[in-house]
Amino acid sequence: MKACIVFAHEGTNSFAHQILQRVVTACEAAGIRPVVRDLYQIGFDPVFDAEDMHLASQGRARADVEEEQQLITDADLLVMIYPVWWWSPPAILKGYLDRVFTDGFAFRYGDDGPVGMLNGKQALVFTTTRESEQEMRADGFDEVVRKQIVDGTLKLIGYDVTYRNFAAVPYVSEAERAAMLEEAEVLVRRIRQPVGV
Numbered sequence: 001m002k003a004c005i006v007f008a009h010e011g012t013n014s015f016a017h018q019i020l021q022r023v024v025t026a027c028e029a030a031g032i033r034p035v036v037r038d039l040y041q042i043g044f045d046p047v048f049d050a051e052d053m054h055l056a057s058q059g060r061a062r063a064d065v066e067e068e069q070q071l072i073t074d075a076d077l078l079v080m081i082y083p084v085w086w087w088s089p090p091a092i093l094k095g096y097l098d099r100v101f102t103d104g105f106a107f108r109y110g111d112d113g114p115v116g117m118l119n120g121k122q123a124l125v126f127t128t129t130r131e132s133e134q135e136m137r138a139d140g141f142d143e144v145v146r147k148q149i150v151d152g153t154l155k156l157i158g159y160d161v162t163y164r165n166f167a168a169v170p171y172v173s174e175a176e177r178a179a180m181l182e183e184a185e186v187l188v189r190r191i192r193q194p195v196g197v
Contacts, residue, residue, distance in 0.1 A: 001193050003027050003034045004075035008082040008093035010040045015169045015177065019081050019126050022181045026188035027077075034079075035071055039092045046095020056102045068100045077191055078123040078159065080149065087144050089127075097153055106157040116158030123159040124187055125149055132168040162187055 005023060009016040020036070027034040037044075045064065055061050061069065072078065082089050089097075101107070107114045127145060129136065136142040142165070150163045164187060166180045 001032045001077065001191075002075045003032050003077040003079055004071045005034050005036045005079040005081065006093070006096065007036060007038045008040070008080075008090045008096070010090075014083070014128075015166070015180075016081055016083055016126075016128055018177075018181060019128070019166070019184050022184050023079055023081065023124075023126070023188055026185040030189055030191065031193070032077065032188070032191065035075070037068065037071065039096060044092060044096060046092045046099070048095060048098040052099055056104070059104045061099075061102065061105075065099050065102075068096070069105050072100065072106075072118070076121060076194070078121060078154070079126070079188075080123070081126045082128075084127050084129045084145055084165070087141050089149060097149075101153065101157060114156060116156055119158035121159050122191055123154045123161045124191070125154070125161060125163045126184055127163075127165045128169045129165060129167050130170055132171075133165075136165075136167065162190075 005020065005027075007016070007020050011017070020038075024034050024036065039046075052062065052065070080093070082093050088094065103109065106118055107116050109115070129145075131141070133142065136145070145165065146163060150161050154161045164183065169177065169180075172180075
């Protein structure tokens with residue numbers, strides 16, 4: 001089983017980086033081969049421009065997008081790890097979604113709207129926020145974050161998605177952060193693997 005891990009946090013020393021390391025280790029322990037796509041490290045261009053639009057309309061893509069699409073195709077599991085900024089993913093991840101999950105690759109239009117083309121795959125989405133769960137719920141932002149990536153993107157294109165936001169990360173204790181990392185590992189261990197793996 002293969003996992004494509006799409007990571008979108010700048011720098012090298014965030015809690016998201018700790019989640020990434022724990023997820024990679026858990027994948028390896030479970031016999032899942034992880035491929036990490038650190039969007040900042042690889043210098044992914046997030047701008048979906050006129051050339052991207054033209055190529056997508058012809059069922060084609062630039063080489064960098066084709067590479068990402070092949071990794072997605074080959075992976076049974078997609079993992080996304082990112083901080084929530086302005087109640088959205090970082091721009092580099094939004095651009096990844098725009099450029100990679102295109103019409104004809106991730107979905108097609110049917111008579112009743114979009115139809116997912118990445119069925120039978122699983123996804124884990126881990127986000128981090130400064131705000132507490134209570135603050136996010138009070139303003140409805142917990143659902144805004146969930147709807148954008150989980151429902152409005154990944155489920156729409158066919159993924160079976162497990163989502164977990166780790167809230168108030170800068171303000172919780174080390175023990176609470178350790179429990180969050182343990183939870184991320186447990187969620188990886190719960191991934192359904194094909195028979196015979």
